[in-house]
Amino acid sequence: RPLVTAIGGAVTLGLASVALQAQAATEISLGHTLSSTSHYAVGAQAFKETLEELSDGAFTVTEHTSGSLGGEREMIEGLQIGTVDIVITSTGPLGNFVPETYVLDLPFLFEDYDQARCVLDGELGDELLAKMSDHDLVGLAWSENGFRHMTNSRREIASPADADGLRVRTMENEVHQEAFRQMGARPTPMAFPELFTALQQGTVDGQENPITVIVATNFWEVQDYLSLTGHVYSPSAVLGSPILLDGLSDEEREWFHEAARASAEATRGEVSRLEEEGVALLEENGMTVKTDIDIGPFQEAVEPAYEIFTAEHGSEMLERIQAQA
Numbered sequence: 001r002p003l004v005t006a007i008g009g010a011v012t013l014g015l016a017s018v019a020l021q022a023q024a025a026t027e028i029s030l031g032h033t034l035s036s037t038s039h040y041a042v043g044a045q046a047f048k049e050t051l052e053e054l055s056d057g058a059f060t061v062t063e064h065t066s067g068s069l070g071g072e073r074e075m076i077e078g079l080q081i082g083t084v085d086i087v088i089t090s091t092g093p094l095g096n097f098v099p100e101t102y103v104l105d106l107p108f109l110f111e112d113y114d115q116a117r118c119v120l121d122g123e124l125g126d127e128l129l130a131k132m133s134d135h136d137l138v139g140l141a142w143s144e145n146g147f148r149h150m151t152n153s154r155r156e157i158a159s160p161a162d163a164d165g166l167r168v169r170t171m172e173n174e175v176h177q178e179a180f181r182q183m184g185a186r187p188t189p190m191a192f193p194e195l196f197t198a199l200q201q202g203t204v205d206g207q208e209n210p211i212t213v214i215v216a217t218n219f220w221e222v223q224d225y226l227s228l229t230g231h232v233y234s235p236s237a238v239l240g241s242p243i244l245l246d247g248l249s250d251e252e253r254e255w256f257h258e259a260a261r262a263s264a265e266a267t268r269g270e271v272s273r274l275e276e277e278g279v280a281l282l283e284e285n286g287m288t289v290k291t292d293i294d295i296g297p298f299q300e301a302v303e304p305a306y307e308i309f310t311a312e313h314g315s316e317m318l319e320r321i322q323a324q325a
C-alpha cells in the first residue's frame, strides 16, 4: 500500500491513542482546610506525585486548599456521598462519624510525637482505619496535625485559672469541648474556615492549634499570646470516598493506600521541621510566647473528661494506648 496512506494511518493511530489516554485519566479531587503553604499541602503534593507516578498518569490529582470545599465535617460528608474523593482532615469532627476515634482526642493522652506516631502506625491505628468502612468512609492512612497549643488575644495563659471564662474556639469535637469546659473556659465549637474571621471580629477570644496551623494561617495577625500547652495531640487522617474506592481494582486501590502513606510521611516531616522553627517565626511576627508551662495543673483540670469519656465509650482502647506508653 502507498507509503502516504501508511504514514497517515500511523498518525491517525497515534492521535487516537493520545485521545484515549487523555480520556482514561480519572481526575481525583483532594480537599483540606489549610493553606497552600501548610503541612497538609506538603502531604497533598506527596499524595499527588505518588498516585500519578504509580498509576502512570491514569489518575490525576487536583488539590483544593483552604476549605474551598467546606470545613472538615462537610468534607467528610462529601466523602460519604461522593462529591469529593480524598480528604486530609484532623480527627476534630471525625468522632461524629466514627465514634471509636474519640479516644485519640483525649487531652494529655500522648506524651510526645514518637509515642503518638507509634500507636497510630501500630495495630490500634490499623483497627481504627478499618473501622471507618463501617461508616461509609475509607481510612487510608494516619497522618498528622500536631500537638495543640492555646492562643488568645487577652492575656498570657500559664495555668488553667488564666483560661477562666475565656471564649475559646474548639473543633467540633465533644471530647475537646469537655476538656475546655473542665479548664473553666467557654468552648465554642466552630468549623476551621470560619475561625480567622471569628478571631478578627472578637466573636471568640482564642483558639488552639498546632504550631504548623498557627504559622500557615497567619494567626499572629489576630492573636497576641501563645502558650505552649501541648494539651492534646491532634492526628490527621487521609480518608477516601467509598464511592470511588469500592469501584477500583485491588491494584488501583493499593496505589491510593501507598499514596496516602507517602502523604503522611511528608506531612509528619513538615510538622517536625516547624516544631523546631515555627515558634521563632511566631515571635518574629509579634506573638508573646509562653514556653515553660507546668502542665500538671492542666492535666488535673481535665481529668473529669476521662471519666466522662470512659462512661460513654468504655476504656478498652484507652487502656491499650496507655499500656503502650
Ligand code: EAX
Pocket: 033, 034, 072, 089, 090, 092, 145, 171, 191, 192, 208, 209, 210, 213, 234, 236
Ligand atoms: O486540620 O480545625 C482545626 O483546628 C484543625 O486543626 C485544622 O482545620 C487542621
